[in-house]
Amino acid sequence: MSINKTYAVLGLGRYGKAVAEELVNNGAEVLAVDIDQNNVNNAIETIPVCKCADITEPETIKRLGISNIDVVIVAMASNLEASVMAVTLCKEVGVKNVIAKCANEMQQKILLRVGADKVVFPENEYGIRLAKN
Numbered sequence: 001m002s003i004n005k006t007y008a009v010l011g012l013g014r015y016g017k018a019v020a021e022e023l024v025n026n027g028a029e030v031l032a033v034d035i036d037q038n039n040v041n042n043a044i045e046t047i048p049v050c051k052c053a054d055i056t057e058p059e060t061i062k063r064l065g066i067s068n069i070d071v072v073i074v075a076m077a078s079n080l081e082a083s084v085m086a087v088t089l090c091k092e093v094g095v096k097n098v099i100a101k102c103a104n105e106m107q108q109k110i111l112l113r114v115g116a117d118k119v120v121f122p123e124n125e126y127g128i129r130l131a132k133n
Contacts, residue, residue, distance in 0.1 A: 005070035007031070010055045010086050012039040012047075015101055015122060016075030020047045033064065056085035058092075067093035074116070077103040084114050091115040 005028070009020040012034035020032045024047055032047045033055055034040050040052045053060045066072060072095050074086045083100055090098045091114075100116040102108040108119045 006068070008033065008064075008066055008069045008072045010034075010072060010074050011076035011082075011101075012036075012043045012050070013075065013078070015077075016073070017043050017047070019073055019075060024048070031064065031066075031069065055089070056082050058089055061089045061093055066090055066095060069095060071095075071097045071099065074098065074100040074111075077101040077107065080107055080110065083107070083111060087111055087114050087116045 007023050007028055008031040009016050009023070010033050012020065012032055016032070016034070017039070020030050020043065023030045030047060030049060032043055032050045033053050034043075034050075035052065035054050037052045040050045044050045051064060053064060055061060072090045074083050074090070076083050076086065087098050087100055098116050099118045099120060100111040102111055102119050102121050104121075108121060111119045
């Protein structure tokens with residue numbers, strides 16, 4: 001991923017927070033969003049732009065300016081409905097590159113069908129990498 005792009009990370013669990021922090025550490029401009037104020041509070045020290053908001057609401061997507069973001073990373077694999085809504089809304093406002101995290105192969109198929117440009121399955125990918133090493 002090019003650091004010259006702008007990023008939004010939707011979902012600040014362990015995975016989303018780690019992705020957002022790494023992007024920030026590499027000089028990227030990052031908007032991090034989570035519906036849970038505790039997650040936002042835990043991330044604000046390392047991710048300068050954190051917002052508490054429900055990204056399954058179309059008005060929230062517009063208010064946050066998601067249409068101006070180059071890459072959106074949807075990091076909410078534990079909530080398929082929220083992931084589907086986030087991917088769909090991001091594509092509707094014109095985000096060119098939406099990457100979504102999934103928890104299993106069925107979620108991967110669904111997220112690709114609703115418009116995700118790429119779907120990552122971190123546990124599976126890490127397991128394969130570990131076995132190869």
